[in-house]
Amino acid sequence: MQCHAGLPFSRFTLTVLAAGALLGCGGSDDHGDNGAGNASATAEQACAALAGKTLAGATVSTAATVAASATAPLYCKVNATIAPQLNLELRLPQQWNGKLYYGGGGGYNGAIPDLSGPNLNALTQGYATVNSDSGHQGNVLSADFALNDTYAANLFGSLSVPTVLSSAREMVQAAYGKQPDRAYFEGCSNGGREALMAAQRNPNLFDGIIARAPAYNWVGFMGQFNRTAKALAAPGGGFSPAKVATLAAAVRNACDAGDGIVDGVVANPQACSFDPAVLRCAGGADTGNACLSDAQLAAVSSWTATASWAGGAYTNAGWALTGNEDDPGAWATWVSGTPNVQFALQYLFQDTTVKNYLARDRTQDSLAYTWDSNLNAVYALAALNDATNADLRPFKNSNAKLILWHGGNDAALSHKATTAYYQAATAAVGGQAAMDAFARYYIAPGVNHCAGGPGADDTDLLAALDNWVSNNAAPATLTARKVVAGATQLTRPLCQYPQYPRYTGPANNAAAAALASNYTCTAP
Known part of the structure; x- marks a missing residue:
């Protein structure tokens, strides 16, 4: 579910390959052939070793060197397809560090993520990097692929990552003459869901995982998207830019100083007990930009209050009011669509989900649809896309490490939901000491969805993870930059x-x- 400018719009008969990916990788001490191999192979030699080959089901279509630029090193770019429709891109650096980095997708995927952000950071550090389209081509905002293609739906849900990793490992072996010493996964939004899905369903797949702003609770947050969209679409429920600014300023005025400095960021949200009802217009009618009508307060309540469906079987923690709702990448982009909710990304994501997974009818008006009216469809959606299993003991027992991260001003996915998962996982693995042995959780104040916002959004989590896995140096306080x-x-x-x-x-x-x-x- 990543959309960043932060929001690029980027996807089983293959059971044998997926099962094979579980062997000889991940958090065990066995990393395959760790001999010298030809790890010093140049990018040109790596390309030559892979051109025209089919390895672990992946048929290479192109393998060509890409010249060094001001931001990226010289590398070999390899594009391949795992038949019939799972496309991947492998990037092999001129100076390989012996490790493999898998970068997750965003939204409903549909394209291979480009070489930027964390992918670029990993390649620059000498990692071989791999990304995929998760098994279909399409717009990141569209779940059209899932309506009639169960194969694509299963690849998107959980199967593309282990399948691609199996092929990527063999391709790296062919290029450098040795298996990667370590394999890491990093993803944000849907990529964060892919990260937790791997930790839960394939606990031996990676040595370490970074799950940023994970969209792990697909039924829950999509359902709350639907509920809030209805509240905003109700008569008088919409927000103008001035109304959003009024709400944000009131939260800042009440809570900004709670972290020791008035700097436009509420870094201590636990101490913020702001009640939006203080902004109620006289009589509840919309009497101007300095207040909120009852309909607008209902929309805020829908967004902040915990949502529940199917008798409590599915829930989602609401969003915290942060004081930065007026940031361009926050409410207007994700929630209110200011002024038309049907332009908001939350509306667009729930709409395509209703049409293609739940109602299975592209003519369905999502604002007229009851989220849990078809429980079998809800169960099927959860089985495909939810990564809500909090029992991470198999992952912990594989000696792998996990870093959770979430932006404090994320209007797309609630950091309160990630906190709820972290707390549930802590209980499931046996308490805080057991959790601390393999997991860390960070909230970045003032940071939007995956990146952006007024807060410090740039931290090298990959370096921290690798140091933990390779040197047993558990991360504590890290440093973030803007x-x-x-x-x-x-x-x-x-x-x-x-x-x-x-x-x-x-x-x-x-x-x-x-x-x-x-x-x-x-x-x-």
Whole structure:
């Protein structure tokens, strides 16, 4: 479900391949052939070794070197297809570090993610990287592939990652003469769901996983998208930019100082007890931009309150009010569609889900559809796409590591939902000490969905994960940066949940306020 500009619009007879991917990889000490091989092969040699080959079911269509640029090193770009329709792209660097990085997709996938963001970071660090389209071609906002193609629906749901990894490992073996020493997965949004799906269903697949803003609770959050869209579409429920600004400013005024500094970011949300009812217009009617009508307050309530369906079988934790709802990548983009809810990404995602998974009728008006009216369809959607199993003991027992991350101003997916999963997993594995042995969770204040927003959104989680896996150096507080046009604007501590960064530096000092060293991770 990733859409970033942060939102690029990017997918079993293959049972044998999927099963094979579980062997000799992941968190065990066996990483296949760890001999010297030809790990020093150049990108050109790697391309030559793969051109025209079929390996582990993947038929290479192109293999060509890509010249170094100002941002990316020289590498071999390999495109291949696992018949009939699962497309992948493998990038083999000139100087390989011996490890494999799998980057997740976004939204309903449908295209191979480009070489940017975390994918670029991994390649620059010397990883061989792989991405896929998850088994279909299409718009990231469209689930049309799932209506009549159960094979594509299963690939999207859970099968594409183990299938592609099996082929990628063999392709790396052919290119460099040895299997990767380590294999890591990183994804945000739907890629975060793919990450947790792998940890839950294929616990031996990866040595380490980074799940950022995971869309793990597909039935739950899509259902809440549907509920909130109905509230916003109700007479008088829509929000103008001025109304969104009124809501955001009120939250900031009430809660910004709770983290030790008034800087436009509410970094201590646990201390924020703002009640939107204080903004109610006189009599509940819409009397201007300085207040919210009863219909608008109902929309806010739908968004923030926990949602539940099928007698409580499916739930979703609501969103927290952050004070940054007026950021361009927040409410207007994801929730309100200001002024027309049918332009909001949450509306578009629930609409295509209703049409193609639940009603199975593309003429269905999603705003007239009752989310749990067809329980069999809900169960089927959950079986395909939900990654809600909190029992991570098999993953823990494989000696693999997990980093969870979520932006504090994420209007697409609620960090409260990720917190709920983390808490459930902690209980399932036996308590905090057991969880700390293999997992970390971070919330980045003021950061939008996957990236962007006023907060510090840039942290090298891959380096932290690799150091943990390879050197047993468990990450604690990390450092996050906000980078604009290549220049670092500010740094902040990225604190382990439930801590938050509290300003402890000199008062009224803008230069000091921009430095992570003047903040202390503090329990709420």
